[in-house]
Amino acid sequence: MFQAAAKTDVLIADIGGTNCRFQVWQLDAHFRPSRMVVEQYYATKDYPHFADALDALLSLDVLSGAARPTAAAFACAGPVKSQRCTMTNLGWTIDAAEIQKKFDIRCTVLNDFEAIGYGVPVLTDNDLVVLNDVPAEDKGPKAVLGPGTGLGEAQLFWDDRSNGYKVHASEGAHATFAPRGWKQRALQAHVEAERGHCSVERVACGSGLVRIYDFLRSDEPSQYPQDRMDRGKQVTPADVTNSGLDKSDAVAVEALDMFLSIVGAEAGHMALRGLTSGGVYICGGIFPKVIERVKAGGVLEAFLWRASRFYEKVLKDIPLYVVTEEKLGLLGTREQAIRIAQEIAMERTIAS
Template sequence: MWNLIGDVGGTNMRLAAVSSDGEILEQRSFPSKGDVPLEEVCRSFVSPRDGAPGHVVIAAAGVVKDGQVTLTNARQTASESGIAAACGTGHAKILNDFEAAAWSLATVGAEDVTVLQGTTQFQRAPRLIIGPGTGLGVGSLIYAHGQPAVVPGEGGHVAIAPRRADLVAVFDCLTRDWPEVAMGAPLAVEAEALLSGTGLPRFYRALAEVRGAAAVCVENAEIFAAAQTQSDAVAVEAVALFAEYLGAVAGDLGLVLGATGGVFVTGGLALKNPWMFDTGFLEAFNAGGRHQSWREAMPVYLYSNEDFGLIGARNYLMTL
């Protein structure tokens, strides 16, 4: 018997046939933004093979609700029932991409990470993954009776607020420009309003307005490049605050979970800019007041295995 797994992002979708023991037998890549929907891509992958897959598990970059997902950047939807019908199987499951990312942590190895704090002596204990990309993804893995299990959630939408008095005007400017991200309390916004490829440019513009400077950067890549070369003071401050808030949110969520098995940072913005993980990130991560020692005891890693979607789909599959 063989099974089908997939990792579907906003640009590409990768499908793989795996054996009953999890070995990848064949892998192919397809465009996500093309005219062919996911169900039909699955059908074309399955049709030449000998028999239907026993199970199908797809990790998808989008909100999964009632067995259906709308891809965040590809403007197409897919359902478990549609995928099952296309593949000729009665068993199809769609995982949110960071639910799959959390499942990938069940088999993480030292070769997958750069240590920011702690060691690579991974404990079988709760693990958190957080990833700033187009949005801010968060997932968590726990162990129940010695077996891994994932708890889905939307941690990217917790609240952040000014950490210093001089940032009050910046958050006020951001919420006036983007009222949808306001969290109800004065100046509080969802974390994704800063910690994402969608939010950082808007935060940068708010910061430039308050500092009385020109917003010369437009795209994320420009902001990070200008910060790294220190050619734009606003970009330098924006990226420093990005790292600080990412550390603080990761530390808060890690503390909630009791992530003594590690906090894993991934996502396009993090992996393309590893230089930003300086002392400011760890100082914010470890700033825990009376319980700072709890935060300092959590290992922190930059998780660079970009195949986490496929790995997570496979790891979930192996629990069925």
């Protein structure tokens, strides 16, 4: 069994539209993170290219000499093809081959939600709220969805060769929304009239929550004569969430409940598509903030509901979780950097 070198450091980065967040972690002999060596934030506007920001990081004294990382993983807010991501809003291109050539760092480039997927297997019980309390099958397929700015989705399947999960990115959030009941069907028609197509994402993300609120308020104004929010105000997801939780606005209460039901139903769809005996994980910034409402049962009811009793039974055997860990993407990115460090160590062991 090969072990990490006496001092092995890995580099990870979360690259967004505004900031680039770097971390360097020291690994122990078993390739587990023992301490964070450095964490740095760089404003993307200050650097013409990603390589410039990376060069600034690697120029720090703390990363000189033996402390310089030789393995890295970079998560990008954009599509990745052939280990290359072009972030058109920044003018940045993150290319694994070019980085390795220039900096002598072996690396991988991930989509940001792919990174979230790789974080799922390392979650602990303390990072999860269990909604459907049934045992997860060891090495069983998993699914993760994250309602936030948009709706991310991915599936995880066990790979014997690598002795770990492989994440398969998905664009399932852009599939057509499947409404349940007359009010959701009316919501779908409302969104179609506004946008031409009602995808799942358009009613199952932050802006989707606002879209549901606006629909309910405009569709039945007589039912809500005293909603709290000013009709001339630009409503935000936080406005709807807060007013739904404190019940100061009846429209927000119904909008939040409908939103949670829609996400729960989509989690059920993903469970059936992948027969995810390893569990379905709902992550993102919205659900942890409304966890008491989630626990009330609407999400699980929508997850389990099917006209066919047979498929309802299938879903009852699939665990459903809410992820409370806020840095899931960084966890997944770090796991991929560790994988590369293990590959390097194995190659050195074989060569010696």
